[in-house]
Amino acid sequence: MIINLLENFTINDCALLLSVALMTYVAYYYYTYFTRVNPLPGPIPIPFIGNLPHIHWQFKGDAQMFYDYCHEKYGDIYEIYSTYAGVRSIVLCRKEYIENFLSERSAHWTRFPNFKGPDELGIEGKGLVFNNNFKSWIFNRLFFFTSHYVTEIY
Missing domain, CATH: 1.20.5 (Single alpha-helices involved in coiled-coils or other helix-helix interfaces)
Known part of the structure; x- marks a missing residue:
């Protein structure tokens, strides 16, 4: 049959x-x-390719112009979708939000989901961005904030 x-x-x-x-x-x-849970404003993505067409066709490949446009239109916090299987990225545009995000009291310490790419490049678990190890992230964050406050004083 x-x-x-x-x-x-x-x-x-x-x-x-x-x-x-x-x-x-x-x-x-x-x-x-x-x-979706906790929706934020932002440009509507296209399946498989995210917001890439907005950058290439509307802004002629100028990503900075795209981010400036989104900041003007959607405010200080907005979301975009990258081409990497539709990964949601939240864009913070104010210094206070970033400091709160990186503070000791923040419950949000994981920056990226576990991808094979950072591991293959040897940057998995290093620094602040690709670090999913909480103890290592806390240690590295102290260096970031210490140098940040020193440059503000001078």
């Missing part, structure tokens, strides 16, 4: 199946986007 179905399967059926799968994925993508 299944063999009979596969024998009658044509290229048109394959194209139809592929288009239905693509439309289903796009509908699911936008459903999860509009019903």
Whole structure:
């Protein structure tokens, strides 16, 4: 019975199946986007490629102009989606937010999810950005804030 179905399967059926799968994925993508937890304002992403077309077509590849536009339109905190499988990135535009984010009392110490890329490059667990080890992050954060406050005094 299944063999009979596969024998009658044509290229048109394959194209139809592929288009239905693509439309289903796009509908699911936008459903999860509009019903996400803690939504922030920001440009609406495109499935598979995130906000990359906004930067390349609307702003001619000038990422700084894109971020300035988003800051003017959406305020001091907004979200964008990168091309890396739709990873959500929250952009903080005020010094107070960043200091609060990096403070000792902050519960948000993980910056990026675990990717293979930083591990392969040898930067996993180092510094503040790619560091998912809490004790190492606390130690490195002290150097960042100490040098930050020293440069503010002078």
